[in-house]
Amino acid sequence: MRIALLGGSLEGGGAQQFALRLAEGLVAAGHEVWLVSLDATCDFDLDDFPALKGRFHFLSQSDVSRGTLSKLLDAPRQAWRLHRLLRSLRVETVLSLQERSNILSLLLPGRFRRVISIRSYPASMLKRKAPAKRWLIRLFYGLLLKRADRTVLNSRDAAASFLELFNVSSDRVDVIYNICDATALRQLSLEPVDENLRPVFSGPVVLTGGRLIPDKGHFQLIRAFAATLRRVPDARLLIAGKGPLEAQLRELVRELDIEGRVVFSGYVQNLAALMAKATVFVLPSRREGFPNALLEAVLLGCPSIAADCHSGPRELLSTDGSLDVIEQGVEKAAYGWLVPAPQGADWLPSAAPLTEAERALADAMSDLLADSQGRSTLTGRAQELDHAFAPEHIIPQWMTVLGGPGPVVAAG
Secondary structure, eight states: OOOEEEEEEEESSHHHHHHHHHHHHHTTOOOOEEEEEEEEBBBBBBGGGGGGOOEEEESSSOOOSSSSHHHHHHHHHHHHHHHHHHHHHSSSSSEESSSHHHHHHSOOOOEEEEEEEEOHHHHHHHTHHHHHHHHHHHIIIIGGGOOEEEEEEEHHHHHHHHHHSSSOOGGGGEEEEOOOOOOOOOHTSSOOOGGGGGGGGGGGEEESSSSSSSOOHHHHHHHHHHHHHHHHHHHOOEEEEETTTTHHHEEEEEEEETTGGGGEOOSSSSSSHHHHSEEEEEEOOOOOOOOOHHHHHHHHTTOEEEOOSSSSHHHHHHOSSOOOOOSSSOOSSSEEEOOOOOOOOSSOOTOOOOHHHHHHHHHHHHHHHHHHHHHHHHTTGGGTTTGGGGGHHHHHHHHHHHHHSSOOOOOO
């Protein structure tokens, strides 16, 4: 069997990390793997993936951050190049991820098996669209989904939302959690931290990692951290990531007069090395699919706090099996602490009173920074989750969905 894994780009996000990890896992299992990307944006050093050397294909030289109109105009040329590539590779199955790639795969002519992977929470994704676009997605995407042989989501919560929104049989929907090789991750965490960041770890550090966009909740985190400093004045907040909100976030830090306590590192390829040194990891997101950064922090034993957003954090941190999110207070779950997800406006002025969710986050950060026994308990439970996300557990699930054993072609 020959399979193509299709992605939009290799920018530094969770879906892209998933594509690389899946490809590496398939290579390790003895399959032949290629990665194909619609755009040329790449935040990864491809030399760090020797098993995938020579297996990357980029269908354009364009940047993924270009506008929607530019992407639409370029789509026919990309589709033609993709069609030719799939024919030359004699592909039998296409595994796609991200919206553009999924739609392109479902529209493309050809007699191949189509498996699409949705890496976000469907209801939240739709909510952020304009009303007209939301209606079009509900109508036309729902029709296109009939061409998909299987649809894979990376959390039970996301799958429930997907089935509620679209008229798709549950028999054609699968849930497969993200891959994380805990042994390799722990080895990676032993690498030295960049020299310019070493002074940050002279005291307690709250670490967060993710693109600087509204959905990641950095505004709320910074406002909550300012309150945390009243109880833990020597703490620092290290924000690892890049994105369009960086200038506004820096301005918020200046307005709150906490410049000496907040550090922006930019994109960090080896976030594990920072997690190994951080006191607490925080995921303040408004929405997720299944957060890789939180998964890595938990497996590394870095005590973690997460916004109880749709979807993923509760399924990772809690053992109660519930998908109901909390709306107030702090929940001390088995593998990390949960706080309410940010609600309302993406941004609030620095002088505005803290929201209930921000107060809960500030309390959780203050309490966990002061609770050495609580941190030690969370660290001690880390290895309990190793198998659930290990390649040897996850890869066979993908092979079942993709159609069984055999030579594999992947594109990411």
